[in-house]
Amino acid sequence: MSRLRGSVTIDDVARHVGVAKGTVSRVLNNYTDISDDTRKRILKAVQDLGYQPSATARNLKRGRQDTLGIxxxxGHGNGADPFLAQFIDGIARALDESGLDLLVTTAHSREHVIATMKRLIARRKVDGFIVTRTEVDDPRIAYLTEQTFPFVTHGRTGDPTGYAWFDIDNEAAFADGVRHLYSLGHERIGFIGGSPDLNFARQRRDGYRQGLEALGVRHDPELETLQAINEKGGFAGAETLLAHKAPPTALLCVTDALAIGAVQFCRELGLKAGSDVTVIGYDGLPVGEYLDPPLTTFSQSAQEAGGRVARMLIDVLDGKPSRSLQELAKAKLIRRASDGAPSMTSAALANALRDRLNQQPLSGSKGE
Amino acid sequence: MSRLRGSVTIDDVARHVGVAKGTVSRVLNNYTDISDDTRKRILKAVQDLGYQPSATARNLKRGRQDTLGIxxxxGHGNGADPFLAQFIDGIARALDESGLDLLVTTAHSREHVIATMKRLIARRKVDGFIVTRTEVDDPRIAYLTEQTFPFVTHGRTGDPTGYAWFDIDNEAAFADGVRHLYSLGHERIGFIGGSPDLNFARQRRDGYRQGLEALGVRHDPELETLQAINEKGGFAGAETLLAHKAPPTALLCVTDALAIGAVQFCRELGLKAGSDVTVIGYDGLPVGEYLDPPLTTFSQSAQEAGGRVARMLIDVLDGKPSRSLQELAKAKLIRRASDGAPSMTSAALANALRDRLNQQPLSGSKGE
DNA sequence: TTGACTTACAAAACCGGTTTTGTAACACTT
DNA sequence: AAGTGTTACAAAACCGGTTTTGTAAGTCAA
Incomplete structure (x- = not known):
């Protein structure tokens, strides 16, 4: 007589109707060998009693959890990536339509990520994983592939074959970015990137280089800098590149966070972003709209990406071949106000910078 | 011979050692009636075979899922609240220590929220809920209380008894805010709030009023405005309040998002936030540091709050009385640069505003 | 030496579903 | 009329654990 909170079991229903519990199960799973009359009586009892099958019991037999994991x-405090928040939102919405749920876990190191996946797999808590922020050589993908455990990635790896992924054409976006800046009149275009272990960072850098090459502009390695992917990195990156004797008049940044830091650096020097120095980011963060100047950025709708990836994983679980589940989308440039024609040449900028740096000491990058 | 991926079952272990599976279970659950020798042999086999118990099977019997839900x-696109992202991060970290997991779900309406909770409860997918953004009269809390299903809230309701909660002393924070502004020399202090159905919005408004009263300043209802809690609302709120014939020289905003919009409005009018108009937000969003001017704000560490709430829910599940699980924390004012002594009186500000509004038409609030 | 306890484990029941197997009752052939 | 299929369901097995029950062997007291 386990009268636990709200637990109406299949036995209760069966008893109530006077049939075997297997029969109830068959009705609920749309088997055909049930008379119309019985079916109706059972369905009514299910309604009346408010019966809902226990996911646990069902999963035990089925071996499915109806749960996806991420x-x-x-890292060190960079957990609350606003991009990820929207991404997860998109996943959750898509899953809601399919009756699946999302298990969210955090891990603070490469090893911890694998250990967590291992635990979730061994304990059979999830049916598949969504993997984000892929690295060129990604241990998570290696592990899941070896275990033949279903997954989909957001972003590719160095070898994008054999698994399902959704990605943005990073090369094309940054090549376009270069072309755009060039057509605005920028001749020296800087690039603030991140660790080339991260696949998107590497691809965007490649796109930047390809864009220059396509225009016949010589690629100056000194106009490239690699930084931590956060606002501090952007600040430092701008500081580095603008210290060049022939500084760039435009800065292409691998993410919005970097761009925000770069704009901050310009502000502290009294340079106007959007005219004195152009800054372009990537991610389309909503907050970019409220910066001064509003940030020009590449947008890829994190929410849509989340939904897309979730649906792809469902397809994977349904047995679709991963070959057919590889999708490359285009990023869109959202022009706000941090880009524009250069107000002065690189040489003039260098002079202006020299003056300002002598005048006022910098605050340095801020915060923790 | 179900040789599924990585599924070593308890039977495999039992067979391997030559004992009954019940014995293996007893060893793993630290029962005492097992000889040292047998225990060792079983533990070794568990190691060797890499056995990990299936959460599903265990839960079926135990009735626990080791999973919390949120x-x-x-709403309409406000899904990706950066505050929530950090909050979830904090929860996930705390749960990781306890071996629990977090199930994240979204819902687009009050009814949908309840329906989702109902489903998760009926299907027995979670052991308890974390409820955020409490309303003064919150249907979720009513429902969960009625079902006697375990939960903890972040934020209180109109009647904060009978359940476990973690909250910030919103009244105290905003009363302090008023005092701070007054001591800077502000005599007309505006308030941009949100729907008083939201408990934190109502409490912060109350704190604002209490702060004025404590200083003996007359409360002018026209210096209060209620807006949608996002950047657009902040823009509109500043527009409303500053149109007053005796406009406020300082704006206390219920969240950072509102403050960001308010700063935007000032900027478009050519007013300098931090001197011409002081703007203070609430949430301590990291991005506030990179705004122009860096945003002065009350901070409550969303991450810490998430961790605290998660641990409280674990206590609830362990049977601790909810009376002992009610915790009120203090918000801290982080002074950056959007507050300061007023550069002019309310009257002078009114004149300045009249001039600017005649000169240049506003862009209006932007974005979607 | 025998009955009463322990000890250390085997065996079985159970959690709540799904799936397989088995079987009365009826219909349909030949 | 006997054999062969269907139909519609009951009964039982199963998923992989945990918990209860049962019991052989050893220990101890009387």
């Missing part, structure tokens, strides 16, 4: 790598 | 209300 393990978020959280 | 249902995020996502």
């Amino acid at each position: 393990v978020i790598p959280v | 249902v995020i209300p996502v």
Whole structure:
């Protein structure tokens, strides 16, 4: 007589109707060998009693959990990536339509991520994983592939074959970015990137280089800098590149966070972003609209990406071949106000910078 | 011979050692009636075979899922609340220590939230809920209380008894805010709030009023405005309040998003936030540091709050009385640069505003 | 030496579903 | 009329654990 909170079991229903519990199960799973009359009586009892099958019991037999997992790598405080928040939102919405749920876990190191995946797999808590922020050589993908455990990635790896992925054409976006800047009149275009272990960072850098090459502009390695992918990195990156004797008049940044830091650096020097120095980011963060100047950025709708990836994983679980589940989308340039024709040449900028740097000491990058 | 991926079952272990599976279970659950020798042999086999118990099977019998749930209300695009992202991060970290997991779900309406909770409860997918953004009269809390299903809230309701909660002393924070502004020399202090159905919005408004009263300043209802809690609302709120014939020289905003919009409005009018008009937000969003001017704000560490709430829910599940699980924390004012002594009186500000509004038409609030 | 306890484990029941197997009752052939 | 299929369901097995029950062997007291 286990009268636990709200637990109407299949036995209760069966008893109530006077049939075997297997029969109830068959009705609920749309088997055909049930008379119309019985079916109706059972369905009514299910309604009346408010019966809902226990996911646990069902899963035990079926071996499915109706749950997808995502393990978020959280570094030193960079856990609350606003991009990820929207991404997860998109996943959750898509799953809601399919009756699946999302298990969210964080992990603070590469090893921890794998260990967490291992635990979730061994304990059979999830049916598949969504992997984000892919690296060129990604241990998570290696592990899941070896275990033949279903997954979909957001972003590709160095070898984008044999698994399902959704990605943005990063090369094309940054090549376009270069072309755009060039057509605005920028001749020296800088690039603030991140660790080339991260696949998107590497691809965007490649796109930047390809864009220059396509225009016949010589690629100056000194106009490229690699930084931590956060606002501090952007600040430092701008500081580095603008210190060049022939500084760039435009800065292409691998993410909005970097761009925000770069704009901050310009502001502290009294340079106007959007005219004195152009800054372009990537991610389309909503907050970019409220910066001064509003940030020009590449947008890829994190929410849509989340939904897309979730649906792809469902397809994978349904047995679709991963070959047919590889999708490359285009990023869109959202022009706000941090880009524009250069107000002065690189040489003039260098002079202006020299003056300002002598005048006022910098605050340095801020915060923790 | 179900040789499924990585599924070593308890039977495999039992067979391997030559004992009954019940014995293996007893060893793993630290029962005492097992000889040292047998225990060792079983533990070794568990190691060797890499056995990990199936959460599903265990839960079926135990009736626990080792999973907590959070249902995020996502309005019209405001889903990706950066505050929530950090909050979830904090929860996930705390749960990781306890071996629990977090199920994240979104819902787009009050009814949908309840329906989702109902489903998760009926299907027995979670052991308890974390409820955020409490309303003064919150249907979720009514429902969960009626079902006697375990939960903890972040934020109180109109009647904060009978359940476990973690909250910030919103009244105290905003009363302090008023005092701070007054001591800077502000005599007309505006308030941009949100729907008083939201408990934190109502409490912060109350704190604002209490702060004025404590200083003996007459409360002018026209210096209060209620807006949608996002950047657009902040823009509109500033527009409304500054149109007053005796406009406020300082704006206390219920969240950072509102403050960001308010700063935007000032900027478009050519007013300098931090001197011409002081703007203070609430949430301590990291991005506030990179705005122009960097935003002065009350901070409550969303991450810490998430961790605290998660641990409280674990206590609830362990049977601790909810009376002992009610915790009120203090918000801290982070002074950056959007507050300061007023550069002019309310009257002078009114004149300045009249001039600017005649000169240049406003862009209006932007974006979607 | 025998009955009463322990000890250390085997065996079985159970959690709540799904799936397989078995079987009365009826219909349909030949 | 006997054999062969269907139909519609009951009964039982199963998923992989946990918990209860049962019991052989050893220990101890009387």
